[in-house]
Amino acid sequence: MxxxxxxxxxxxxxxxxxxxxxxxxxxxxxxxxxxxxxxxxxxxxxxxxxxxxxxxxxxxxxxxxxxxxxxxxxxxxxxxxxxxxxxxxxxxxxxxxxxxxxxxxxxxxxxxxxxxxxxxxxxxxxxxxxxxxxxxxxxxxxxxxxxxxxxxxxxxxxxxxxxxxxxxxxxxxxxxxxxxxARDQPLPTLTELDLPIEDKSTLSARESMLVRITGEDGTPLAVTDTHELGRYGTTTLSSGGRLAQYTEINAPDQAGYQQWLDQIESRSILLDDASNAQNPERILFGRGGEPLSADNTLRGGDTLASATGVLDFAHQQWRVQSDQGLDFQPANPRPEQPDAQALEDAPLKVASFNVLNYFETLDRSGHQITTPEGTEHSPRGANSEQELARQQDKLVSAIIDSDADIVGLMELANDGYGDDSSIAGLVEALNARGGAQWDYITPRDDSGNVVSPGSDAIAVGLIYQGDSVTPAGNAAVNTSGAFATGNRTPMLQTFQDNGSGETFSIAVNHFKSKGSVINGEEATGDGQGNNNPTRVEAAKQLSAWIGTDPTGSGDSDVLIIGDLNSYAMEDPITTLQNEGYTLLDKDYSYSHDGQWGSLDHALASESMSDQVTGVTTWHINADEPTVLDYNTEYKSSEQVNALYSDGPFRASDHDPIIIGIDPSSKAQQSAGFQGRLK
CATH class of the missing domain: 2.40.50.140 (Nucleic acid-binding proteins)
Incomplete structure (x- = not known):
């Protein structure tokens, strides 16, 4: 022809x-x-x-x-x-x-x-x-x-x-x-390549050729990014395990950060579904060579013996094009429950959970929320009743299955504490599931008036099981200084353990993100991203504020939890450590650009550290493809059902951190409040 x-x-x-x-x-x-x-x-x-x-x-x-x-x-x-x-x-x-x-x-x-x-x-x-x-x-x-x-x-x-x-x-x-x-000819022999590949001319010399790419010395490749799996049908694979965020394991440094970026580029390759179509109906890459679905995920850390296909260069990135499913292995199984062994059967559990813009006011044109102090904002999050129900079901499953007694929440709508508020709606949904009954904290002043948690569209919050703990006094918030803008208002609440009668306090936080720049604080190239000075100031002022005993507890047992938007080796974390707090978490909770680390943290004051039985990060969200979340946009009617379950997986983009504590183990001595915590 x-x-x-x-x-x-x-x-x-x-x-x-x-x-x-x-x-x-x-x-x-x-x-x-x-x-x-x-x-x-x-x-x-x-x-x-x-x-x-x-x-x-x-x-x-x-x-x-x-x-x-x-x-x-x-x-x-x-x-x-x-x-x-x-x-x-x-x-x-x-x-x-x-x-x-x-x-x-x-x-x-x-x-x-x-x-x-x-x-x-x-x-x-x-x-x-x-x-x-x-x-x-x-x-x-x-x-x-x-x-x-x-x-x-x-x-x-x-x-x-x-x-x-x-x-x-x-x-x-x-x-x-x-x-x-001629028809039915033998295909050319695959060219074998091992990552890392530092010299791009090696790839250029194999452009558009059939290749088989493995990790170093023929080891399997790890899934390190699935963010675009549902949108463009791509996933990023890496040699030597998943790619870490530089400042998760290294002190900030400009030269070191650039070397790190070069290194991880040489260790990774994109796997593409041989299509530029957006939102493919059949998402090719799931486990076992089968398409992706809610029941057949593809998680970060899953492995592939080799990426086989045609080596291509498109959108300024090298990739392997394959129009066939590949045999991904479930090297990172879904954890149905948090690691109880890591918590050592703690009598009380505290969780930190970023709930990814939980707004009960739908994100539609003309809709507004009003903060307790009267500031109006456009809502975020779900934009239909169906999406809100799906989001709520997932969050409720995650919170109940976490088995936590107290949960600090980030990215709640800052729409007050009345019966029609988002935090009230979430607690109502938790209680509708049956079992333990939940309640939420409303910050008030000494006169009983509701205190506004700042003017931002989102706020932190606290929910708890009344059978386990009882709030002791009013919650305190700090809207001044570093928390007037950028950083969200922290909330501090003292609780009494119903079992032992001992008290402790939880400080819930959400520091400024690394996204939009404020105060001209652009990234300096050391790995800490934008707005690092604002986060450092938040850490300093948080420690100083806690040191004033704002709830009047007279107790130095404090847990700092929340999304601090800082990886483990960054300045805000080391600032808190230098103030006498112990960093408890040691695992990733978030993935950005295919690199893994923890923006979410738990830190304990010196006296509180002795009561911590263990810490675990429950990997239900960061490992999962974004397309498995509650959203219905860019999905066909079939995908809306096939890619969704009401279980906890991909309830948010951050993994919850769970801290086990045993207040009864507190030293039997008077530990009156000593001002600044050590």
């Missing part, structure tokens, strides 16, 4: 340059176009230029030229002679043949016309030039194949096209002749 597709690079250039003055379109010719607003939210997409098949050939025996293949319509003299792909690719990062019209004859290794608007070719083993610096493969851009007769993986194909270097990748475009010269 033969065909003369009409697609040209001009088609892509027109699309690439459309509406230059009103937005940015990052568009590879084989990509979907994503139209976004100023905030980066997707407004519309253009997912493809059309596909189709018109099979005009009869079947041929393996290895034979199909009997109805014409001789290029008599235009052989008009076509350049066939040459090896390796001569077109060359030994440099970019081809030196750009603009040349060339002819090649090679094996189809991946047919991605539906997903990438093209397909991959690679020379037969017999035509491999044996030069490790030149690639044997190439991508053929064919966005409109409606006039092209059928072909498939394993077919040998002769075609003529123009060499283009498009966003870093060598391609053939403007294809004007395409012949299948």
């Amino acid at each position: 033969t065909a003369s597709p009409a697609a040209t690079t001009a088609d892509r250039n027109v699309l690439d340059r459309s509406d230059d003055t009103s937005g940015v379109i990052n568009h590879n010719g084989n990509d979907a176009i994503v139209l976004t607003n100023a905030e980066g939210n997707t407004q519309d997409t253009v997912d493809g230029l059309g596909t189709g098949n018109a099979d005009t050939s009869a079947d041929a025996a393996p290895g034979e030229t199909p009997p109805d293949t014409p001789d290029n319509n008599g235009d052989d003299m008009d076509l350049p002679p066939v040459e090896l792909i390796s001569t077109i690719q060359g030994s440099t990062m970019s081809s030196e043949r750009v603009g040349d019209e060339v002819s090649v004859e090679a094996i189809v290794t991946l047919d991605a016309r539906d997903g990438l608007d093209g397909f991959f070719l690679q020379e037969e083993d017999a035509d491999n030039d044996g030069d490790d610096t030149t690639s044997e493969g190439i991508f053929v851009y064919l966005p409109d194949d409606s006039s092209v007769a059928d072909f498939t993986v394993g077919d040998r194909m002769r075609l003529t096209g123009t060499v283009e270097q498009y966003q870093g990748k060598t391609e053939l475009t403007d294809v004007r002749s395409l012949d299948v010269t």
